[in-house]
Amino acid sequence: MARHPAITTTPPALATSMLELGPVTTGSALAALGAAGLGWYRGHPKTFDRWAAPxxxxxxxxxxxxxxxxxxxxxxxxxxxxxxxxxxxxxxxxxxxxxxxxxxxxxxxxxxxxxxxxxxxxxxxxxxxxxxxxxxxxxxxxxxxxxxxxxxxxNPFEQVIDPAEIPADSSDVDLSALYLGEDEYGNDWTEPLIGQHWLGVGATGSGKGSLIWNPLRAMGPAIRDGLVQVDMCDVKGGMEAGNARPLFDRYADEPGEALEVIEAFRDDMKSTQRELGEAGKRKFTVSHDTPLRVLMVDELAMMTALGESGITRKAVKLLAEVMTQGRAAGFSVCAYLQEPTKDILPVRDLFTRRMCLRTTAENHADMALGEGMRVKGALADEIPADEEHAGIGFRVDQYARRPVRVRAGYVSDDDISELVRTCPAPTGDTSSNVVEFRRDDDADEDAA
Incomplete structure (x- = not known):
């Protein structure tokens, strides 16, 4: 009875109720309880799945x-x-x-x-x-x-999940709930970007690219209208985002250039902080004057551990500065990497939203999602390494602190081309940013 009080006390309680209150009152109370539970389940399934269903x-x-x-x-x-x-x-x-x-x-x-x-x-x-x-x-x-x-x-995801739809207008973009895919309950998987920093972890071929392109598609019109500005550091030599440069305000595909993009992003944050302070504001509002600024870094390990020591030390310092101060100014960081250890990512705990796809080590789930998440079910290392399971992973329910299995929508090359064609940034082709960095380097060499 001490170990299972609910089970052992229910029959005596029902028997007592039948004797003292009668079968009609007891049956009515049970019916009302069942109706309340059914109404909760049908009326607000998300909170029911979060609290009652487990x-x-x-x-x-x-x-x-x-x-x-x-x-x-x-x-x-x-x-x-x-x-x-x-x-x-x-x-x-x-x-x-x-x-x-x-x-x-x-x-x-x-x-x-x-x-x-x-x-x-x-x-x-x-x-x-x-x-x-x-x-x-x-x-x-x-x-x-x-x-x-x-x-x-x-496997609750027997079918490939469709990618995020590109909204018709920027007014339809919800930066507090960007679509990424579906969870195992069949609900839309959304994550807030405004005021948050994202970390996506996954081994090669796990589907991390979907964590990049789905949010970009979900906020495409806001990028086109200048309400969101995205800086991209694709340090895999441009293999992921090289064909989508018109989407980005700044773009770099080499660690040295990426460091300049990150530093410029930090400088913009400082400038925005000063402007908001002079205006007497404690928090920014998304507008053309103060857009949401997003820094995306694919293969972050090249900037924090695996690159040249001078670049990695400065990059870690700049990223820490942005993630500790950028929330009120409207500056968010989205980073993606394969190994979430402290040696690779010293600022891991500064990311507020984390997603873990298939990994190669059993401790990576706890490193990415938080201590104890693998025990609770986030077996990211047990996800099969095939195309049928690409994009499947785990996120943490921010209220119940339980892992939830999710699958990101599959974004094809045609879907990316559609996004670039319909939602380029206001400045058009921003590849000149990369050329500008190289021109400055050439000038430094000439001066030397």
């Missing part, structure tokens, strides 16, 4: 899917049972609690028997996955004597 799923699966005899049989079949030499009773690891963060993810907290180790469970991952009918399984230590088994079943 608790209901956890209780249902605990007493249906993982009920005592089923769990006991599973442990014995996987050779985790042990006979007590004194009593002759077969002991098995005890299931402490079940948490279901989403319809396809369960986290089982298990108290192991004395003498059993984490490694023994990890070595039996394949057997446990088959017994639990799981597509992916993660096993980690929670505390001495307790492990967490994260069970992922099925």
């Amino acid at each position: 608790a209901l799923r956890s209780a249902r699966r605990r007493w249906v899917r993982y009920v005592g005899h089923r769990w006991r049989g599973l442990m014995i079949d996987c050779e985790f049972g042990r006979e007590n030499r004194r009593t002759g009773h077969i002991e098995v690891p005890r299931l402490l609690r079940v948490r279901s963060a989403s319809p396809s993810i369960d986290t089982l907290y298990v108290k192991v028997l004395r003498g059993q180790s984490l490694k023994r469970f990890q070595d039996a991952t394949d057997e446990l996955a088959m017994a639990l009918r799981a597509d992916a399984l993660g096993i980690v230590k929670v505390k001495p004597g307790v492990i967490a088994i994260t069970v992922v079943r099925g």
Whole structure:
């Protein structure tokens, strides 16, 4: 009764209510409770999925899917049972609690028997996955004597997700909810950009490009009308965004030029801060005079760790300055990289919105999304490395602090061409920015 008070006290409570209040009153109260739950589910499904659904799923699966005899049989079949030499009773690891963060993810907290180790469970991952009918399984230590088994079943994204639609007018652009794809509940996956800094993590071929192009398509008319200005640092030699230069206010495809773009972005932030201060304003409003400024950096590791030491030190300092001061002035940073370790990204904790696609190491999910997210179900390292699963990853619900499985919309080359054709920045072809940087370098060489 102490371990499961809700289950053990409900039948006595119902019996008492029937005796004291009568069946009509009891039935009416239960009907009203059910109607209220149904109304909540149909009227505001997002909050229902956030607060009520996980608790209901956890209780249902605990007493249906993982009920005592089923769990006991599973442990014995996987050779985790042990006979007590004194009593002759077969002991098995005890299931402490079940948490279901989403319809396809369960986290089982298990108290192991004395003498059993984490490694023994990890070595039996394949057997446990088959017994639990799981597509992916993660096993980690929670505390001495307790492990967490994260069970992922099925792929809720059987179809490719369409890319973000380009709004007809800038008034239709919602910078507080830019479309990126869908979540596993079938709802639109949106993220706020205004006042936020994004970090997208994913291995090669995981679909990080969709995290770049979907928000650009979603705010395309605002770029065209000068309400949003985007600076792009594509330090993969221009392979990602080289054909979309008309979208950007500044563009660079080499680390040296990218550093100049980042520094100019910082200088613009300082200038905007002074103008707002002189006007007596504490926060900017999106307008033609004070547009939302966005700095996008693809393969950020080249600017923070893997490039020349002089460039990386200065780039890290500039990015930290922008991300700690840019919110009120309307300056946001969107960065994308493969490895989110502190050695690669010292300013990782300054990013306010984080998305994690497929990774190559199991600890990358916790580094990208926050400590404990892999235990709660963010098995980013278990996502198959094929085109069928490209764009699938995890984000964190900002209220419930649970990982939610998502899939970014697939943006084709034709979709990018459509965006460039219909929503170029007001300055037109901004490739001259790159030439200007090179011309300055040539002038410095001539002067030398």
